[in-house]
Amino acid sequence: MAKSAIDLNALSAAELIELIKEAEAVLATKREGARTELVEEIKVKAAALGLSLNDLLGRPRPHTNVRRPRSDAGKTVVAKYRGPNGAEWTGRGRKPRWLAELEAEGKTKEEFAL
Incomplete structure (x- = not known):
């Protein structure tokens, strides 16, 4: 990696911010170009095997952080x-007050089972 001839210490804060913006724009352009090249390369290799890009990637499963509801x-x-x-x-759920009070008196919930 070649070191730039720019003396960063000599630049003002505004000049550094502008330099960073320009560098980020160049980086984004280069990344997109590299991504496009990679996708094309993979498509060519997949086609040589008789596959499509979708065949290689498969169908992504939707990912959720939501629990499935109970069946009942x-x-x-x-x-x-x-x-x-x-x-x-x-x-189910929180124990009702009447049962908690009876258990506090020494009874068991099994005594009230149906």
């Missing part, structure tokens, strides 16, 4: 526990 989401679930006042709980 939105469906009514049968209650597993019934309290002394008739309140019911399916066993």
Whole structure:
């Protein structure tokens, strides 16, 4: 890599900013040219093997960070526990207050199982 004849210490801040902008523009142009050349080279090699560029790359799977919903989401679930006042709980989600209070008194949730 050849060292430039520009004395960076002699440049003002504004001149350095302008130099950086020009260098970034040249870099972007060179990268795009290299990318185009690479794609063409790969296309030629793939065609020699009877493949297309899409055959080589395959179909990209969409990537999401979203969990799949439950298969039974939105469906009514049968209650597993019934309290002394008739309140019911399916066993999902946060424990209901009535059950927590009864467990604090020494009872177990199995005593209220249906």
